[in-house]
Amino acid sequence: MVVKLQRPILVGGLGLSFSLWMLQSWHDSIVQVSEFGLFSALAVGGGLWLFRQNRPKGSLEQLDGIVLDRKTVESAIAQAETIINQLAQEAENHPALGTLREQVAQLLLELDREELKLAVTGGKSVGKTTLIQVLKQDIQQKVSFQETPPLFSEAGEKSDAAVLAEVQKSDFVLFLTNGDLTDSEFQTLQQLKAVNQQVMLVFNKQDQYVSDERASILLSLTQRIQGNVVATAASPIPTKVRKHEVDGSVQEWMEQLAPDIQQLTQQLSKVLAQQSAKLVWVSTMRKAKLLKAEAKNWLNKTRCDRATPIIEQYQWIAAAAAFANPVPALDILATAAINGQMVMDLGNIYQQKFSLEQAQTVAGTMGSLMLKLGLVELSTKAVSTVLKSNAVTFVAGGAVQGVSAAYLTRVAGLSLVEYFQQQEIAVDSGNSLNLDKLRQTLQNVFQKNQQMAFLQGFVKQSVKRLLPEAQPVEVVA
Numbered sequence: 001m002v003v004k005l006q007r008p009i010l011v012g013g014l015g016l017s018f019s020l021w022m023l024q025s026w027h028d029s030i031v032q033v034s035e036f037g038l039f040s041a042l043a044v045g046g047g048l049w050l051f052r053q054n055r056p057k058g059s060l061e062q063l064d065g066i067v068l069d070r071k072t073v074e075s076a077i078a079q080a081e082t083i084i085n086q087l088a089q090e091a092e093n094h095p096a097l098g099t100l101r102e103q104v105a106q107l108l109l110e111l112d113r114e115e116l117k118l119a120v121t122g123g124k125s126v127g128k129t130t131l132i133q134v135l136k137q138d139i140q141q142k143v144s145f146q147e148t149p150p151l152f153s154e155a156g157e158k159s160d161a162a163v164l165a166e167v168q169k170s171d172f173v174l175f176l177t178n179g180d181l182t183d184s185e186f187q188t189l190q191q192l193k194a195v196n197q198q199v200m201l202v203f204n205k206q207d208q209y210v211s212d213e214r215a216s217i218l219l220s221l222t223q224r225i226q227g228n229v230v231a232t233a234a235s236p237i238p239t240k241v242r243k244h245e246v247d248g249s250v251q252e253w254m255e256q257l258a259p260d261i262q263q264l265t266q267q268l269s270k271v272l273a274q275q276s277a278k279l280v281w282v283s284t285m286r287k288a289k290l291l292k293a294e295a296k297n298w299l300n301k302t303r304c305d306r307a308t309p310i311i312e313q314y315q316w317i318a319a320a321a322a323f324a325n326p327v328p329a330l331d332i333l334a335t336a337a338i339n340g341q342m343v344m345d346l347g348n349i350y351q352q353k354f355s356l357e358q359a360q361t362v363a364g365t366m367g368s369l370m371l372k373l374g375l376v377e378l379s380t381k382a383v384s385t386v387l388k389s390n391a392v393t394f395v396a397g398g399a400v401q402g403v404s405a406a407y408l409t410r411v412a413g414l415s416l417v418e419y420f421q422q423q424e425i426a427v428d429s430g431n432s433l434n435l436d437k438l439r440q441t442l443q444n445v446f447q448k449n450q451q452m453a454f455l456q457g458f459v460k461q462s463v464k465r466l467l468p469e470a471q472p473v474e475v476v477a
């Protein structure tokens with residue numbers, strides 16, 4: 001009678017427990033006990049079987065779970081094209097337009113691509129070149145192989161970031177390792193997973209380990225990445241062959257074994273055959289997002305170039321107003337630093353349409369945030385510290401208030417620019433504010449502009465405008 005196992009957790013758990021007990025009990029004599037190899041292999045194999053029964057699905061199943069179709073990819077390409085068209089409207093002769101439009105056309109052609117792009121990557125001396133040579137003979141699908149420069153190599157031609165950028169252009173990745181994962185390898189796999197890159201981990205050169213070690217490493221790899229792992233030996237170590245002749249003589253020679261990649265070719269062929277269209281969609285989607293980000297960066301830079309003079313204009317208006325009518329430090333922001341008209345002007349550049357009333361509300365909101373964050377008081381103290389070294393300048397009217405007003409107006413303007421840049425690019429995209437994001441942006445911009453070298457230069461520039469006849473400002477380090 002065939003007994004059907006109903007409790008895989010119990011069976012696998014007993015196998016793992018027995019393995020650990022055996023390892024502890026026989027550690028000192030493991031080499032001498034030949035029978036241990038069998039028991040250990042069974043125990044580790046039981047644990048591996050258990051893990052495979054309960055672990056999350058591998059690469060093929062994960063790909064099936066991606067909600068993606070051709071229309072979704074076409075929509076992503078259209079979004080990138082919308083931003084490119086917006087860039088063309090705002091900077092008709094921008095030098096990047098030609099390249100960006102070529103990339104859009106290429107992405108549309110990519111959707112019908114039949115040949116899959118497979119990248120083979122990993123550290124130095126993991127067997128990338130040899131594996132590609134063997135796979136080319138066994139894989140029947142239309143595949144182009146790309147071997148990347150070695151990762152984690154200080155003397156490499158390309159940085160790891162550059163290599164990974166190239167890897168992300170492929171449809172599928174074989175990531176090779178010669179043993180258990182290092183921290184660098186694990187982090188790299190996580191990075192690829194984060195961008196939805198389809199990866200199969202290949203434990204190559206498994207023939208260099210004894211059977212117990214192979215099973216242990218394979219189990220560790222499967223547990224760590226919770227994905228698809230295969231073991232191979234693309235170029236097995238030659239084995240010694242001894243032949244006894246009838247005359248009593250003995251002949252010996254080294255014989256090269258055939259590559260052991262059957263498991264890899266079976267799984268890879270299955271993925272490529274069943275998922276080719278979806279693999280192309282996923283990689284094209286990734287490229288569309290990168291193109292959208294590139295176009296958005298160009299558009300933001302163009303807009304920033306237009307926004308900078310506006311911020312400078314209003315910072316000097318605020319400085320003059322506060323200098324002519326000195327007010328207490330906490331009132332600087334309310335009276336001079338934040339101007340509703342500046343909010344409107346910057347909003348127009350970033351397609352964030354505000355009425356004057358709405359702009360004044362935004363200005364008031366930012367002023368309230370800056371007060372609550374203590375930015376007004378901190379900036380006033382910082383400006384005072386820089387000015388104290390020059391008595392004439394320091395006591396002249398509202399020098400501190402004027403410089404502080406200019407500084408806070410600049411911080412407010414740069415914060416709005418950075419906040420707008422983080423939003424999705426769209427025409428008339430609305431004017432509602434995310435206060436949490438705005439608060440964080442204010443803090444970040446303020447910290448960037450709190451560096452002493454910047455403050456010293458800004459104070460000098462401000463004093464020249466407010467007190468053109470004053471003695472040169474000597475700043476304290």
